[in-house]
Amino acid sequence: MKDVRVLGSGCANCRATIQLVEDVAKRMGVPITLTKVDQIQDIARYGILATPGVVIDGAVVHAGGIPSRGQVERWFAPTPS
Amino acid sequence: MDIQASRRAHPRTFLVAAAAAWLVAYRALAPTAGRAVGWLPVDPGSRLAESLRFFLYDAPKVLLLLTGVVLVMGIVNTYFTAERTRALLAGHGEGVGNVLAATLGIVTPFCSCSAVPLFIGFVQAGVPLGVTFSFLISAPMVNEVALTLLFGLFGWRTAALYLVLGLAVAIVSGWVIGRMRLEGQVEGWVRELPGAGPGVARADGSFADRLEAGLAAVRDVVGRVWPYVLGGIAVGAGIHGYVPADFLASFMGRSAWWAVPASVLLGVPLYANAAGIIPIVEALLAKGAALGTVLAFMMSVIALSLPELVILRKVLKPRLIAVFVGVVSAGILLVGYVFNAVL
Structure with a gap:
């Protein structure tokens, strides 16, 4: 189970990002818990300069603008181990 | 495919x-x-x-x-990611920093919904308050969409004047705010945050990735902006030859001294992006309003907006917000008068 957090104070791009993450995860069959972080005090803790930001399992993987579909797919791709 | x-x-x-x-x-x-x-x-x-x-x-x-x-x-x-801009600015004091911040505001991608995280990130990294403001004023106001539309519709002189005066407003306003030593007017919780984190570790992409980012920007910006552009040009085309050209000259022309302050005041509560304001600019200019008055109106609508002030209130105390609005309005006012006097 991946822990995904989308940081952003409810702008259009943030909503589109949440939609995209949900869609890609469902399509790839990856179980996730999706949390919306919309309080600026909480967002500030992650040290991002632009919203929306995406945090996966505690690591900031994206900040600013809607990520591309290919990018999201790479986040959810099984890691070769 | x-x-x-x-x-x-x-x-x-x-x-x-x-x-x-x-x-x-x-x-x-x-x-x-x-x-x-x-x-x-x-x-x-x-x-x-x-x-x-x-x-x-x-x-x-x-x-x-x-x-x-x-x-x-x-x-x-x-x-020019925001992270890189911040690193550049953190190394400079006031003065040079203000000029650099305003200039970087043109090339750094910025969305007004990110104003607050950006403000926090800059302050955390030790960028001086006034320098941060120079960036926050320049980034939304002086951007490629505004400049391209001004160039395409009104010629390179109007675009160049907008660029130079927009930068001047951002540099001087930021410098003045810096001089006023208002660091205490930033909300306490922002100052108590730990130092700046590393942000996103972003690998420098290949040129193919950069090209994809450029194409994504075209889809996003042109896709969003084209109705306003067509609207603006339709207004211009409709006026072309129909409405008397000096219709507005009597009350928004150069001789009306109060037209500039009125335009700035009117512009603050209004909010639109650079593209949305273009139809109005086109209509005003075509009907004989003075260029300085119209550009002051445009700057005030884009640079000062009620929604942005409401967001900034989360990190700034009311006094700093008032100073910000006051200083920027004064700068735009001056631009309007200088423009009308020179042209």
């Missing part, structure tokens, strides 16, 4: 081919527009034909310019 794959494999070739196609299309605009009007069932000497020719030439011209500039800037933007 095929095109996409070969674009990724040969991004530079794609860019050269696109540039060539762009140039051919741009040069073909005027003759094509003239011929298109010839096919329509209107009297070629009539006002309607004149308006149509204006619209059929200007609309594709401005959209083509916008596409080209947004693509190039979308690629350039990938070299």
Whole structure:
């Protein structure tokens, strides 16, 4: 189970990002818990300069603008181990 | 899918081919527009034909310019991430820092919904308050969309003046705010945050990735902005030859001294992006309003907006917000007067 957090104070791009993450995860069959972080005090803790930001399992993987579909797919791709 | 794959494999070739196609299309605009009007069932000497020719030439011209500039800037933007800009600014004090911040505001991608995280990130990294404000004023106001539209519709002189004066407002306002030593007017919780984190560790992408980012910017910006551009040009085309050109001259012309402050005051509660304001600018100018007055109005609408002030209130105390609005308004006011006096 991946822990995904989308940081952003409810702008259009943030909503589109949440939609995209949900869609890609469902399509790839990856179980996730999706949390919306919309309080600026909480967002500030992650040290991002632009919203929306995406945090996966505690690591900031994206900040600013809607990520591309290919990018999201790479986040959810099984890691070769 | 095929095109996409070969674009990724040969991004530079794609860019050269696109540039060539762009140039051919741009040069073909005027003759094509003239011929298109010839096919329509209107009297070629009539006002309607004149308006149509204006619209059929200007609309594709401005959209083509916008596409080209947004693509190039979308690629350039990938070299100037907010993280890199912050690192550059943290190394400079006031003065040089203000100039640098305002200039970087042109090339750093910025969305007003990110104003607060950006403000926090800059302050955390030790960028001086006034320098941060220079960036926050310049980034939304002086950007490629505003400049391209001004250039395409009103010529390079208007665009250049807007660029120079917009930068001047951002530099001077930021410097003045810095001089006032208002660090205590930033909300306490911001100052108590730990030092700046590393932000996103972003690997420098390949040129193919940068090109994709540029194309994404075109889809996003041009896709969002084109109705406003068409609206603005339609207003211009409609006025072309119909409404008396000095309709507004008496009360928004150069001789009306109160027109500039009135425009700035009117602009603060209004909010639109650079594209949304263009139809209004076009209409005002075509009806004889003075250029300085109109540009002051445009700057005030874009740079000072109620929604942004509401967001900034989360990190700034009311006094600093008031100072911010006051200083920037004064700067824009001055720009309006200087513009009207010089031109």
